Every structure is written in structure tokens, then in C-alpha cells.
Amino acid sequence: MIRKVRSHLSQNEGLIFEQSSPGKIGYQLPPLDVPAVDPAEALGAAQVRDGIEGFPEVSEVEVIRHFTRLSTWNYAIDLGMYPLGSCTMKYNPRINEAVARLEGLAWSHPYQPESLSQGAMEVVAHLEDALCEITGLDAITLQPAAGAHGELTGILLVRALLESQGNPRKRILVPDSAHGTNPATAGIAGYGVQNVRSNDQGMIDLEELSRLMDDDVAALMVTNPNTLGVFEENIIRATEIIHAKGGMVYMDGANLNALVGIARPGDFGIDVMHINLHKTFSTPHGGGGPGGGPVAVKKHLEPFLPVPRLKRLSDSLTWDYDVPQSIGKVRAFYGNFGVLVRALAYILAHGGPGLRNATVDAVLNANYIRHKLAPYFDLPYKRPNMHEVVFSDDRQAAKGVRTGDMAKRLIDYGFHPYTVSFPLIVHGALMIEPTETESKQELDLFIDAMISIAKEVEEETEKVTSAPHLTRTTRVDEVTAARKPIVRWKP
Amino acid sequence: MNYPESYRYTKEHEWVSLAGDTATVGITFHAQEELGDIVYVDLPKPGAQLAKGDSFGSVESVKAVSDIYAPVGGEVLEANELLTSSPEKLNEDPHEAAWLIKIRVSDPNEFNNLLSAADYQTYVGAES
Amino acid sequence: MLAACGLTSADELFGQIPAEARIHGPLGLAPGISEYEIVDYFKAKSERTSNGYASFLGAGVYSHYRPVVVDTVVSRGEFLTSYTPYQSEISQGTLVTIFEFQTMICQLTGMDVANASMYDASTAVPEAAMMAVRITGRSRILVARSVHPEYREVQRTYAKNQGLPIEEFGYDAGTGQIDLADLEAKLDKQTACVIIQSPNFFGIIEDVKKAAELAHAHGALLVFTFSEAVSLGLLEPPRDADIVAGEMQSFAISPSYGGPFAGIIASKEKYIRQLPGRLVGQTLDSEGNRAFCLTLATREQHIRREKATSNICTNQALIALMGTVFMELYGKQGLRELATQNLAKAHYLGSKIKPHFSGPYFNEFVASANGKSPEAINEELLGKKIIGGLPLGKFYPELKDAALLCATEMTKRSDMDTLAEAFQQ
Incomplete structure (x- = not known):
């Protein structure tokens, strides 16, 4: 119902x-x-x-x-709830919007004198410090405009470090469960991509990793928790394998919402990572952007960070352009400052204990969904999950109903679909991330909807495969859109 | 589906027919079915030199891209312009009107070593 | 809820994390504060900035009035808190606004197709250059020194790691326009594209047609960039360019200490499949109603992975929406009137302070004071709560005695008179 x-x-x-x-x-x-x-x-x-x-x-x-x-x-x-796995669609507090519009912040010009920019620079400094503390890393740049941009920055840092040691190396290892941006980034940064097969638990296979790791590998790109929502329990050993042969470990921070206040990437061997401010730190998605993709690093990568670096003098802050080993600029000016303001407001509102509580709630919510839905949907990997849970459509596929169909039917129940068909290592994936935002009432409504859809699959298959029925726009013809693209209005 | 006996096939789901030293290359009925509605076909320009196994183009559906590999080596003589304006032909008539390219074959043995229609259908059967 | 999960304590939720990877003890961050305290904190920061100062800074970030309606629209939760519109049935609102954005960018730039937006111009320019590299199969990039210095810096970072040779060509010391002879001498058969900006960093309007002719004669593409979108209300659009990559900040996007902004990429129709980023297309739904969806997704990273045209996946939808609302409010007549006002203001200032270059300028120009450094002038102006122009020595050592001055519709005549006095004294 x-x-x-x-x-x-x-x-x-x-x-x-x-x-x-x-x-x-x-x-x-x-x-x-x-x-x-x-x-x-x-x-x-x-x-x-x-x-x-x-x-x-x-x-x-x-x-x-x-x-x-x-x-x-x-x-x-x-x-309402936006259960998109890997997207961390949490509530966007309106206080963030209000403070980002304060005149002195919204109307600060990037080239105004530093003496008239100290307030803005203090916001940057405060956020830098907070994110370093949260990630357990030593230095950070807030310049990248979004997650993928941060990834590119991070890999360029790895390349610069390796180059300074005489050999930039040739390949990057990317697990088969990774986000598509990871291999795309490696390609744009001039590296070849080598896929690393997951083991039968969906985890990094240490033997496979040892076999593939050699002097040509620049880095391993990992997501932790991985895209199954599971913490890579062998992460420390994996980073040791990479480090032993002179490689770096890059972490995709897409799933950081599962770790804040609980575990820090810097403590489990990560050299460099990006953070999605529009996921973990509540800045609004706005229908696709803007985002913010700070990149945090260990000490050994710091000399290569983009210019300018924010330098702390005894009584003021200054932008330092004199960074001889820097990879250069990845974006004009200092980053998406307006997004930084919002992220800092979120961190201030929560504080250390509050951030940890948010993580606990996010993980509890995902586990609650897992336990409630496990009787109805196939769980391909049975490891304990963190902030998200991945089911497969195996049981429903037997009736000819695929994950995409059920996702569309979920729309009729008043929810946004979960993430469909990702990660690729799960056949017909339903990837669900509730975030800490959702109350038990909203979660129960969602769970009821999913159970009801599972029943419809058995009894009224057609209702699911032709969904949605209640939207003002029904299923759109994406095929014609792609065959004969009309991408602008003409009289 | 009819898989012409005179054609040869590959495990990457291409077909080849040979007339003199000119090979016509396409993708199989099975391939287009797996891809679903095809929305775009990217093909090489005439004059391109291909070695057997080279990726020479791609076929796109709404949510997937598949590279196409040269089943035989040689020089590209012609690309099927019909597919530029009407990629849907690849779904409708993959073995005839919707051929992809014509190649001047450098080594006819490459053709002879490919799968027969019967072997290909056995292979596809086993795969699915 | 814990009990429903078969757990007795929240800590058990994290049992799979090895102890040596766990934090032992709290994060070193202060406890949370209330809304009132947050406002207080940021108000204090806001006051330690340029709040209350008049400014003659432009240089890629412009102060234009933001109609109230813009924030009314972008504050709607349905736009603010929605995700990328992959699910067409419940995202038609965002999809329509992007379709209108794409259309107006085409109308504005004279191009055939435009994408849903980029991070900003500084990252759109290298994406345009990479597009040109894919289209031409060549690798060398020629960029004018009169292109925004920060765009060029970002371009260098990208090009270096792609192994693309990059070279700059100069400007004419008299007009401030690109040095066509230098460009011609540097063009060769390896050149994928020529990148120019107009109005250029000095505020000078370029002869796009001539630059395009030269580039095309050598088989290279012309990439056109702009940082002052208001200029397109008045100036002939860059029809002769092949790819346009520019900045929308002028369209109701606050300076915000340098971001978030929204970039654009537009091109000739035949390059549509080489465009990076997202595209919205028109189609029908199953009941035959007009509908919109993201299209040509196979160019993108989540499908093509390491072969994608670009690794970007966010666009700047909400920021682009500000620009969309702005364009629709000002419309055909308003954008022209706005641009004409900018022209008038800057030329009033130009009548008081002699421009350094002789080329035609839109709303900013380079100027120097006899014997006084721009830094000294600016120091003096700060006492009058005026931020002067951008001293150019940092980016152009040969122009160390000059500053870049900008006037928009927001610039008051009295402030311009004060600035002129400081230059003349």
C-alpha cells in the first residue's frame, strides 16, 4: 500500500x-x-x-x-528520503545557506587585498584544520571544485612525488568495484588502468594485489568503506603491499560519512584522499552541483599541493605562491569558497561528538534497512555493512523484474530510487544509503514500500515493470533522445 | 535468426563476408540483441590501416559502449554512412544493410581461420 | 533499532573495523554550537573582509547586481536539495531549466550546442583544449598571453600531465590585442587549437574573425573564452570560433571570494559527441508528452571509465540556475541595456584616466599613473573605503606600473571621480 x-x-x-x-x-x-x-x-x-x-x-x-x-x-x-547509495543525500541545513550569503563573505573579491580578506581566509584555515583532524592527514588543499576534480588533483600529486623521485611510473590499480570516475581520472592523469578483481567477499584480494603490484604501479585507488558499504578489513595490509614497492594509496572519499569520528584514513595507511563536501559535509547537491572536493595528504605529498597555500603567520594569514614543487593550479582562485563556508557551518554545528553521532546514526540506519529487507531481497555479500547496503535483484529477476523496474516503482511510493546497477560486481544491484538524516518513521515507510514492491513483483509484475504510474511524466524515450539529439530549443 | 553460411564469425561477435579481397564487416544479430537499442555508431575513415584485433570503432546503446575489433587486417575502404543517420538499422538488419566497414584484406588466411556459422552459434549458445 | 539489528550497543556497528584503524578517543574538535552562535561566528568573519568598500576590481570576477528573484528561485528546496536529474520522471524541473540554459548559451555565443555547465572557465578552457586535441588528432596548444593568467595556469597543469606541448603568443604593446604576427609564426601542423579571450584580460576586445582565419588556415581550431559574460549582451558573438568555453559568474553569481562559479562549453554541432560533461535532450514520455532527459551519457566517466571524454561528473547546476534566472529576467532588451550601462560607466572612467592600450574596451581597462605605483594608489584609496584596480605586476612584469580597472553598472560616479583624483595627484 x-x-x-x-x-x-x-x-x-x-x-x-x-x-x-x-x-x-x-x-x-x-x-x-x-x-x-x-x-x-x-x-x-x-x-x-x-x-x-x-x-x-x-x-x-x-x-x-x-x-x-x-x-x-x-x-x-x-x-523525503533520498536513498541513493554512494551519494550521501543528507539534509542540507538552511543555516549554511544563510551564513554563506553574509555580505562580507558573498561579496569578497578573490583579488581584494589580504588585509581585507582575513575573515574569509580564517574560514578557509578553520575548515582546513577541521578536515585534517577528521581524516588524520597532515595537509590539505581546498581548491578542487568537486570530487572528480579532487581525484585528478590527488593523482597529479602522486605523479609529482614519483617524478621527483625519478620515475612517475605507468599504471594505477583500480578495484573492479570502484566508481567510474576512478579509472577516468587515472586516464586523464596520463596513467594506464589495471583492474583488480575483488575476492568472493567483494573485498580487496591481497594475493591478487601482491601479484599485480610492481615498480610500474604508481598508486592503488581504493574506496573505503568500499562500494558494497563494507569496511576493507585488510586495508592496512593492502597499503603495506603498495608502500613496500614505493606506490601510493589513494582513497576515494565518497563514503567518508561512514567513518567520521570512528576511523581516520591517515591512521590506516592512506597517503592521499579527496573529500566530497556535498556528501559528507551537507552542502546541497543543487540538482548536480556545485560541489567541493578538498584533497588531504600525508606530509610527504604536501610540497606538491596546488598553489596558493594558505600560510599561517604570527598575526595574520597569507596566500603563499612560492611553492617550487607544486603541481600548479587546478582551478582559478582558491576553490568553491561558498561551499567551504557551508561545510564549516555544518562542522561547527555538530562539533566533534556530534559528527561521531551522525556517523553512528547513518550506519545504524543502513543496518536497520538491511535487517528489515533481507528476507525479501537477495544479499550477495553477507559481510556486515556500514553506511549503505547493497542487495541484488536475483530473486525478482526470476520473475522478469529488474532493479531498474523496482527503482521506478519506488517513485510511485513517494521516494527517490536507490542507486541502480552499481557497483558492477553485483548483478542487478540495489544500492541503498539512508544517511543519518532519516527518522525511524521515514525508514519504516521506505521499508514498507520496498516490501510492498517485492510482493507486487510476485503478484502484479506488470505494475512494476511499467512504473512509474503516478508521476506527471511517465517513462521517457531515452533511445530517441540519444539517436536524434535535440539539445536546444528552436523556434 | 539466420546466420549466413558464407560468412565467418568471431568470438567478439563480428561477422565477415569476403568477395575477392574485399571483406565486409558487421556485428552479429546476437551482439545487437545484447546491446539493446543502438543509438550511435562510431566508425573509422576510409584509408585507415587496421591490424587484426585492432579496435576500429564503437557501438553505443543508451547506457553502454562496446568497442568493435577488426576480425581481419587491411585498409578501410568504406564506412557505412547509413549508420550515421540511422543507427537503429543495426538493430533491424545487422547482417545485411547495417554492415559497418569494408576492408581490403591483406591476408585472406585470417578470414579462413574465423568461426563458421555453425561454430559461432554453438559458441553463442554455450555463452548464454 | 539496535535490537532490530540484533545488536546491543552502537559500538558493535563498527566491529568489522580493525582496532588499529579505529580512533581511540574523541576527535580534536570543539563540541557543537547553536544556530545563533554559528551566525555570530560567520558575522565576525564577514566583518573582517571588504564589507562596505567600493571596488574597481574585475579581472575575471565582476560585481553585478543580483536581482532578488534569483535567490528566491534557487532557495526553493526542490532545486536546492535535489540530486543530478538521472531519474527523469521526478527531475523534469531541473531538466527543463538546464535545457533552457543550454539554449540561451547557444543564443548568447552563436554556437550550436552547449552542455549543462562546467565548474568554471578556468577548468572549462582546458576541457575545450582537450576536446580540440581529440577532434584534430593533434597535440599542441597555443594560448594568448592576454587570456586570464589563472586560466592559463590551470591549462598548464592539465596540459603537462597529458603530455600536450603548450606555448603562449603575445599581445600588441600598442592595442593590447593579440599579436597576429606572433600567432601566425607559432602556428604549425601540430597545433590543435588556438585559445583567445575577448574581452581579453586587459578588457580589450579582440578581432575573433582574424584569429579564426589564421587558426583554420593551419588546420587548428579556435577556442574562444570569456570571463565577462555581460559583454555578450552587446558584442558580436564568437561565431567564427569552433569551441567556446567561458565564465557565467557575471550572471547573478556572487563573487564569493572566487567560487562557486559556473563555466560553459559550447561548440559547433558536429562536435557534440566530443563535449565533456552533461547534456540534456528533448524527447517524449510513454504517453507522448514532451519530456527531457540526460542524454549522450556514453561520453561520460560512469560508462566509459578510463576512455571517458573527461573525468568530471558534477556540473554546477544550482549556480547555472542562477545564470538561467538572470538571463530570463533581463532577457533580450535587459542584457543589452545592462551591457550598454557597463560600457558607459567604464568609458566615463576612461575619460578621466587614460587607458594604457588603444584597442576598444568593454568595462575594464589598463591604466597607469605617472610616477606612482598602483600599490601606492591603492593604499591611499583604502583610507577612503575604496579598493582600487588590480596591480598587474604579479601577472605581467612588463606592466608593473599599471593596474586593471573595472567599472560596472554598480560603480558610482563619485567613486570614479575619487579614483581619478588619486591617479592624477
Whole structure:
């Protein structure tokens, strides 16, 4: 039975271009307080364009209605649980938004004098210190704009260190359970990728690792807890194998929400890792960004961090560009500062004990789901999980229903789907991460929905395979979209 | 499905037919079925030199990409332009109209060493 | 809940973590504080900045008015707290806004296709260069010295690790525009692309057509970048470029000490499959209604893994949404009027302080004071609560006596007069 939602009217809304009519305006500019300038005269007629063809002309209320109507077509954390595995869709506290908009922070220019930037730089310094403490690493850059960007930065740091030792090496080891960004990053950084097969428990296979590790391997990229949501219990031994032959261990921090306050990557042999501020530290996903991807390192990688580094002087802070071994800049200015403000607000609100509590709740929530759903869905790997749990659709596939179908049916129950078909090492994966945000009530609604869907698979298969039924947009034709791409409006 | 007897096949699910020293290469019915709705085909330009086993292009469905490997070596003579505008033909007629490329074969023995229609169908049967 | 999991204590949840990997004791972070205290903390930080100062800084980050409606829209939880729109049925809101964004970026730049946004221009430019490398099969990158110095630095970081040779070409000391002779001399058969910016870092408008002709004559692509998007309200779009990679910060995105911003990448239609990042396409749902979805995903990292066109997976959706709302509010007439106001303000300032270069400029220009260093002028202005222009010595040693001055619609005439006095004294 569907308990979380029932349907209500949803407004239709066209594209803004279809509502445009000549002469309508939605802006106001004050009169000029200086003499007007004729563009053609100042710039040359050839440099001046005619009006922007096709650009909309609408009023302010039309703009407000347009976006308000569109917004109601979205699912959001503010509407309910977002069980996307590996995405850590937790509540985005509004205090973060408020403080990021404080004028002195929002309107600080990156090139304003340092004497007028100390407040902003103190925010950066405070966050740097907190993230080093949380990860157990020695130094950090907040410059990377997102997780994948942080990954690239991290691998460039590894390359720079190895190069300084005379040989950048050729390959990077990536477990077959890894996120797709890991091999993509290794490729962009100029390395070959070698896949490491997981063992029958879905864990790093130490024998396989020893066999593959040689003097050509620059680094191992691991995710811990791994993408099955399981802590790599042999992680310390694995890092020793890599270190013994001069390699580095990179950790994808996508799953850091399982570790904060419990275990620190720096303590279990990690040399370098990125952190997703938009996952672990609650900055909003915003429909796909912005993110923040700080990269934390052990001492030996510090000399290579991007410029500028924030330098602590006795009575002030300064940006230090004199870092001879630095890999250079990976982004203009100092990173996604506005995102950093939000992440720091989250850390301040929680404090050390609060962060640990959040981790405990996140892991407890995932275990609760696991225990409640285990009778209904196949658990391919039976190790104790941490912040997320991965089922397979094996039982339902026998009825011709796949993980993607059940995910779409979950929409009718008022939830966003879980992560579908990832990790690749699980056949037909259902990857569920509740985060600490969800109350027992919301979790129970979700669990009921999943059990109800499992029953529908048995009794009303077609209802599941043709879902969703209650959305204003039904299943979309992605095939035609890809065969004959229409990626812009035309009159 | 009809797997023409005169064609030869590979374990990577390509087919080859040979006329003189010109080989026509495509992907098999089984391959397109596994891929699902094909949305894009990436093929080499005429003149490209291929060795047997080289990846010469790719076939894309909405959520997967498969590389295609040269079953025989030689020079690319022609790529099937039909697939640029109508990739769906690869789902509809993989063994005829939706061939991928024509190659001037450098070593005809490479053709003879490939799988027969019967062997390929046995292989596909065993695989599934 | 513990009991339902068959556990007696929360600690058992972490039993699989080996003891030597566990933290023993609390994190070295202070206990949590209340909302009121958090506001207090950040207010104190906010006050230790440029709050209350007028500013003549531009140089890639511009102060433009942000209409109130922008924050009204992006504060809606349905936009703010939603994930990347992979699940089309419950993400049509975000998908439509991105489709409109892509359309308006095309209209603005004169390109055929645009993606859903990039991190910022500094990272979009190297992505555009990598695109050109894939398209041409060549490896060498030529970049104008008048491109934003930080974009060039990021480009160098990327190019170095891809093994792509990169070389710079100069600017004309008189006009401040690219030195076409130097460009021509440096073009060769290995050159994948030429990167230029307009208005360039000095605020000078380039002759895009000529640069494109030179690049194309040598089989290279022209990559065009911009940091001041408002200029496109007035300036001829870079139709002759092959790829455009630029910065949307001017469109209602606050300076925010350098980020988050939103970059764009747009190109000619034939390069659509080489575009990095996400793309939204139009299609139908099973009931025949118009619908939108992410498309051409096979270019991306989660499918192609090590063969992906780029490793990026987030875009800047919420920031791009600010730009989308801004473009729709200002619209056809407003963007032109806004750009014209910027032009007028900067040219008023230019009538008081003589520009160093003779090329046409939009809303910023380079200037020097006779015998006074830009640092000294700026020091003096700070006392009047004015932040002067950017001293250029750090990026261009040959221009160490000059500063880059910017005026926008927000710049007051009285402040410009004060600045001019400081330059003249």
C-alpha cells in the first residue's frame, strides 16, 4: 500500500521561449549617472551585435511562476528520503545557506587585498584544520571544485612525488568495484588502468594485489568503506603491499560519512584522499552541483599541493605562491569558497561528538534497512555493512523484474530510487544509503514500500515493470533522445 | 535468426563476408540483441590501416559502449554512412544493410581461420 | 533499532573495523554550537573582509547586481536539495531549466550546442583544449598571453600531465590585442587549437574573425573564452570560433571570494559527441508528452571509465540556475541595456584616466599613473573605503606600473571621480 504520497494537481508549464513576447521586461536598471556612450562609436560597428536572437522577453511574475511550477516537478531531500547509495543525500541545513550569503563573505573579491580578506581566509584555515583532524592527514588543499576534480588533483600529486623521485611510473590499480570516475581520472592523469578483481567477499584480494603490484604501479585507488558499504578489513595490509614497492594509496572519499569520528584514513595507511563536501559535509547537491572536493595528504605529498597555500603567520594569514614543487593550479582562485563556508557551518554545528553521532546514526540506519529487507531481497555479500547496503535483484529477476523496474516503482511510493546497477560486481544491484538524516518513521515507510514492491513483483509484475504510474511524466524515450539529439530549443 | 553460411564469425561477435579481397564487416544479430537499442555508431575513415584485433570503432546503446575489433587486417575502404543517420538499422538488419566497414584484406588466411556459422552459434549458445 | 539489528550497543556497528584503524578517543574538535552562535561566528568573519568598500576590481570576477528573484528561485528546496536529474520522471524541473540554459548559451555565443555547465572557465578552457586535441588528432596548444593568467595556469597543469606541448603568443604593446604576427609564426601542423579571450584580460576586445582565419588556415581550431559574460549582451558573438568555453559568474553569481562559479562549453554541432560533461535532450514520455532527459551519457566517466571524454561528473547546476534566472529576467532588451550601462560607466572612467592600450574596451581597462605605483594608489584609496584596480605586476612584469580597472553598472560616479583624483595627484 502506498502511504507516503497521493496525487495532487501539477501545473503545466511551457519553455520560457514559448511565453516570450516582444517588449516584456522583468528587470530594472537605474538611470545612468554618467553620459551615455554609443556602442558602435566606442567599439566599431562590426563589433556590436544585433539583439540576441531568440532570447526570452518575459515579466518578473512570469519568471517566478515559471520556476516555481518547474520546481514542483522535482523530487528533493526536502520532500523525503533520498536513498541513493554512494551519494550521501543528507539534509542540507538552511543555516549554511544563510551564513554563506553574509555580505562580507558573498561579496569578497578573490583579488581584494589580504588585509581585507582575513575573515574569509580564517574560514578557509578553520575548515582546513577541521578536515585534517577528521581524516588524520597532515595537509590539505581546498581548491578542487568537486570530487572528480579532487581525484585528478590527488593523482597529479602522486605523479609529482614519483617524478621527483625519478620515475612517475605507468599504471594505477583500480578495484573492479570502484566508481567510474576512478579509472577516468587515472586516464586523464596520463596513467594506464589495471583492474583488480575483488575476492568472493567483494573485498580487496591481497594475493591478487601482491601479484599485480610492481615498480610500474604508481598508486592503488581504493574506496573505503568500499562500494558494497563494507569496511576493507585488510586495508592496512593492502597499503603495506603498495608502500613496500614505493606506490601510493589513494582513497576515494565518497563514503567518508561512514567513518567520521570512528576511523581516520591517515591512521590506516592512506597517503592521499579527496573529500566530497556535498556528501559528507551537507552542502546541497543543487540538482548536480556545485560541489567541493578538498584533497588531504600525508606530509610527504604536501610540497606538491596546488598553489596558493594558505600560510599561517604570527598575526595574520597569507596566500603563499612560492611553492617550487607544486603541481600548479587546478582551478582559478582558491576553490568553491561558498561551499567551504557551508561545510564549516555544518562542522561547527555538530562539533566533534556530534559528527561521531551522525556517523553512528547513518550506519545504524543502513543496518536497520538491511535487517528489515533481507528476507525479501537477495544479499550477495553477507559481510556486515556500514553506511549503505547493497542487495541484488536475483530473486525478482526470476520473475522478469529488474532493479531498474523496482527503482521506478519506488517513485510511485513517494521516494527517490536507490542507486541502480552499481557497483558492477553485483548483478542487478540495489544500492541503498539512508544517511543519518532519516527518522525511524521515514525508514519504516521506505521499508514498507520496498516490501510492498517485492510482493507486487510476485503478484502484479506488470505494475512494476511499467512504473512509474503516478508521476506527471511517465517513462521517457531515452533511445530517441540519444539517436536524434535535440539539445536546444528552436523556434 | 539466420546466420549466413558464407560468412565467418568471431568470438567478439563480428561477422565477415569476403568477395575477392574485399571483406565486409558487421556485428552479429546476437551482439545487437545484447546491446539493446543502438543509438550511435562510431566508425573509422576510409584509408585507415587496421591490424587484426585492432579496435576500429564503437557501438553505443543508451547506457553502454562496446568497442568493435577488426576480425581481419587491411585498409578501410568504406564506412557505412547509413549508420550515421540511422543507427537503429543495426538493430533491424545487422547482417545485411547495417554492415559497418569494408576492408581490403591483406591476408585472406585470417578470414579462413574465423568461426563458421555453425561454430559461432554453438559458441553463442554455450555463452548464454 | 539496535535490537532490530540484533545488536546491543552502537559500538558493535563498527566491529568489522580493525582496532588499529579505529580512533581511540574523541576527535580534536570543539563540541557543537547553536544556530545563533554559528551566525555570530560567520558575522565576525564577514566583518573582517571588504564589507562596505567600493571596488574597481574585475579581472575575471565582476560585481553585478543580483536581482532578488534569483535567490528566491534557487532557495526553493526542490532545486536546492535535489540530486543530478538521472531519474527523469521526478527531475523534469531541473531538466527543463538546464535545457533552457543550454539554449540561451547557444543564443548568447552563436554556437550550436552547449552542455549543462562546467565548474568554471578556468577548468572549462582546458576541457575545450582537450576536446580540440581529440577532434584534430593533434597535440599542441597555443594560448594568448592576454587570456586570464589563472586560466592559463590551470591549462598548464592539465596540459603537462597529458603530455600536450603548450606555448603562449603575445599581445600588441600598442592595442593590447593579440599579436597576429606572433600567432601566425607559432602556428604549425601540430597545433590543435588556438585559445583567445575577448574581452581579453586587459578588457580589450579582440578581432575573433582574424584569429579564426589564421587558426583554420593551419588546420587548428579556435577556442574562444570569456570571463565577462555581460559583454555578450552587446558584442558580436564568437561565431567564427569552433569551441567556446567561458565564465557565467557575471550572471547573478556572487563573487564569493572566487567560487562557486559556473563555466560553459559550447561548440559547433558536429562536435557534440566530443563535449565533456552533461547534456540534456528533448524527447517524449510513454504517453507522448514532451519530456527531457540526460542524454549522450556514453561520453561520460560512469560508462566509459578510463576512455571517458573527461573525468568530471558534477556540473554546477544550482549556480547555472542562477545564470538561467538572470538571463530570463533581463532577457533580450535587459542584457543589452545592462551591457550598454557597463560600457558607459567604464568609458566615463576612461575619460578621466587614460587607458594604457588603444584597442576598444568593454568595462575594464589598463591604466597607469605617472610616477606612482598602483600599490601606492591603492593604499591611499583604502583610507577612503575604496579598493582600487588590480596591480598587474604579479601577472605581467612588463606592466608593473599599471593596474586593471573595472567599472560596472554598480560603480558610482563619485567613486570614479575619487579614483581619478588619486591617479592624477
